[in-house]
Amino acid sequence: MLRIKRELIEEIARQGEEGYPYEICGFLLGNIDYVNDTREALEVFQVENQNKERANDRFEIAPQDYMRVENYADGKGLAIVGIYHTHPDHPDRPSQTDLMFAQPDMSYIIMSVNEGKAGNWRSWELKDDHFEEESVQIID
C-alpha cells in the first residue's frame, strides 16, 4: 500500500502536463514500513527521460540519475519508495516495457495525460511476474 501527500500528486500532474506529449518520470522518496508493507511518499524528484526516440511512450532513467537521487535521499534520511511516470494519451496501466524494468517492493505511479491534461492515475506494484494495482491513501 502507498500513502502519498496530496501535493505530490498535484506536482506529478503539473510535470506531466508540462512534459506532454512526452513521458515524464521521477522518483518517490519517503519511508518504508516493512511490518505493515506500506510505503509513504513525502517528496518527488523528477529526472530526465533518457529515451529520446520514443519519449511519447517510453521512459528510461540514467544510472547517474539513480545515484544522484540515492545520494539526495540518503542525505535527507529518506528512501526511494517508488517511481512515477506519465502515459501521454494512454491509460494509467503499465506497459510491457514498464514490466520489464520493474523492481519488487516499489510503488509505480502511472498517470494518464490526455490531450495535455492530467487525468486518472493509479499505483502499481510488482507481484511475481506481473503488476497489481495497490491501494493508495492520500495524506493531506
Ligand SMILES: [Zn+2]
Ligand atoms: Zn509506462
